[in-house]
Structures are given as structure tokens and as C-alpha cells.
Amino acid sequence: MHDATTPHAATTPFWDKVISAFWLAFLGILGVNMVSNMVIYGEPFVPKEIHIEKFGFPIEVVAEETTGGGDAGPAKMISSLPLIAAASLDEGAAVFKKCGACHTIEAGGANKTGPNLNAIVGAEIGDHNGFKTTDSLKAIGGAWDYAKLDDYLENPKRLAPKGSMSFAGLKKAGDRAAVIKFLASNTPGAPAFPSAEAPAAAAEPAAAPAAEPKK
Numbered sequence: 001m002h003d004a005t006t007p008h009a010a011t012t013p014f015w016d017k018v019i020s021a022f023w024l025a026f027l028g029i030l031g032v033n034m035v036s037n038m039v040i041y042g043e044p045f046v047p048k049e050i051h052i053e054k055f056g057f058p059i060e061v062v063a064e065e066t067t068g069g070g071d072a073g074p075a076k077m078i079s080s081l082p083l084i085a086a087a088s089l090d091e092g093a094a095v096f097k098k099c100g101a102c103h104t105i106e107a108g109g110a111n112k113t114g115p116n117l118n119a120i121v122g123a124e125i126g127d128h129n130g131f132k133t134t135d136s137l138k139a140i141g142g143a144w145d146y147a148k149l150d151d152y153l154e155n156p157k158r159l160a161p162k163g164s165m166s167f168a169g170l171k172k173a174g175d176r177a178a179v180i181k182f183l184a185s186n187t188p189g190a191p192a193f194p195s196a197e198a199p200a201a202a203a204e205p206a207a208a209p210a211a212e213p214k215k
Contacts, residue, residue, distance in 0.1 A: 077151070077154050077155075078173045079147075079150060079173065080150050080173040080174070080176040080177035080180065081146055081147065081150060081177075081194040082194065082195070082196050082197065083173060083174060083177035083196075084146065084177045084180050084181050084184075084193045084194060085181075085193040085194070085195075085196050086196060087174070087177040087178040087180075087181040088178055088181075089178075089181060089182055089185055091174075091175075091178040092178035092179045092180070092181050092182025092183075092185075093182055094178075095170070095175050095178050095179040095182070096179050096182050096183075098167075098170075099114075099117075099167070099179075101113075102114035102167075103115065103116065103117050104116045104117070104118075105117050105118055105182075105183070105186050106118060106186070107119075107186075111129060111130060111131045113164075114131070114164075114165070115127075115128045115129050115130075115131030115133065116128070116129040116131070117129075117183060117186070118186050118187070119186070119187045119188060120144055120149075120183055120186075120187060121144060121145075121146070121149065121180075121183050121184045121187040121190045121191065122143055122144060122145065122187065122189075122190060122191050123143060123144050124142075124143050124144075125137065125138065125140050125141060125142055125143060125144055125148070126138045133163075133164075134160065134162065134163050134164050135162075136160040136161060136162035136163045137159075137160040137163045137164075137165075139160070140152075140159050140160060145191070146180060146191070146193070146194055149176075149180050149183070150176055150180065153169060153170050153176045153179065153180070154169050154170060154171065154176060155168075155169040156169055157169075181193070
């Protein structure tokens with residue numbers, strides 16, 4: 001016979017504690033969620049449609065100033081001509097090291113992937129020291145005066161779009177002034193340097209020569 005005084009296993013103090021702990025945990029989690037929803041949404045339950053206009057905190061970023069682009073057009077080149085006379089030859093020699101992979105400068109120096117640049121200042125634009133140059137470079141015309149050198153060194157592809165010069169150019173006017181003075185120091189009878197009083201304001205780069213017609 002079943003002893004009515006023997007408690008059923010499901011009603012023992014152990015299982016009572018387990019069930020109570022489960023419901024307490026459930027109610028605790030539910031309560032935390034309801035409180036969180038009240039703080040975030042103003043009601044205990046998440047609305048069906050949530051429209052979040054802004055997430056987090058806005059971060060203001062100060063826009064960098066630019067010297068060109070946008071409606072103002074591309075930045076104009078700053079002429080290095082007024083800086084040449086006062087430029088440092090040592091600095092020019094240091095800047096010329098960027099060109100040393102393709103050019104030599106000493107008299108009688110060998111041509112590399114580019115011509116030897118001894119006596120380049122004032123020379124006619126074209127073949128130089130036995131180096132055959134491209135038709136794109138020859139199309140510039142005239143001589144390598146200081147203005148042409150300044151313009152070409154700032155952006156070689158502007159004057160000779162199809163030239164073999166792969167160098168991106170010297171964007172700092174001070175660097176161009178120094179290397180031009182260095183080139184002049186390796187040019188016997190180089191022309192006098194431009195006056196330091198010449199306008200150093202933004203100069204309009206020379207236009208590239210017209211595209212050569214396809215043959």
C-alpha cells in the first residue's frame with residue numbers, strides 16, 4: 001500500500017527550491033528587460049516599429065583646408081623662380097638623388113634610362129648628350145630655360161603626356177629651386193638666375209602641347 005505520509009518526489013524541498021529559483025530568475029530577467037525598455041523607449045515593451053534617427057553621439061570633424069579643387073578648379077603651381085638665386089646647392093644635390101636612378105650629372109657621365117643632364121640649362125629641348133628622347137618631349141619646343149624646367153619638374157606629364165619620364169614631380173617650390181640651381185651649377189655658362197623680386201604667387205602652368213595625330 002502507498003504510504004500517504006511519504007512525500008512525492010516532485011514535492012520534495014529540493015525540487016521546490018529548483019522551481020522557485022527558475023521562476024525567480026525568469027522574473028528577474030523580465031524585470032530587467034522591462035526597466036531597460038522603459039529607459040530606452042518609454043514603455044515596458046519594445047514597440048513594434050522603432051525609428052532611430054541618430055545612433056550614438058555625433059562627432060564633429062574639422063574639414064581640412066585645401067588649396068584647390070572643387071569649384072575653384074585645380075591648385076595652381078607656385079613658381080620656384082624667385083627662390084633659385086638663394087637656394088642651397090647642397091640641398092639641390094640632395095634633392096637630385098631622387099633623379100639619380102635615371103640620370104647622371106657630371107660632364108661625360110653615362111646615360112641611363114634618362115639622359116645625362118650635364119649642361120641641360122638653356123639647351124634645346126630634345127636629344128641631349130647622345131640620348132634619344134621621345135617625340136612627346138620634343139613637341140614642347142624651345143629651350144630648357146628656368147621657367148620650362150620649373151614647370152616640367154613640377155609635373156613632367158603635363159608638358160609631355162607621352163614622355164618616358166615616370167617621375168611624379170617635385171611639388172615643393174623650394175625643392176625645385178634647389179635642384180634647378182644644382183643643374184645650373186653643372187651647366188657651363190648657365191644663364192643668370194631670375195630676380196628674387198619676380199612674382200612668386202601662383203603661376204599658371206604652361207599648357208601641354210597639342211596631342212599628336214595618330215598615324
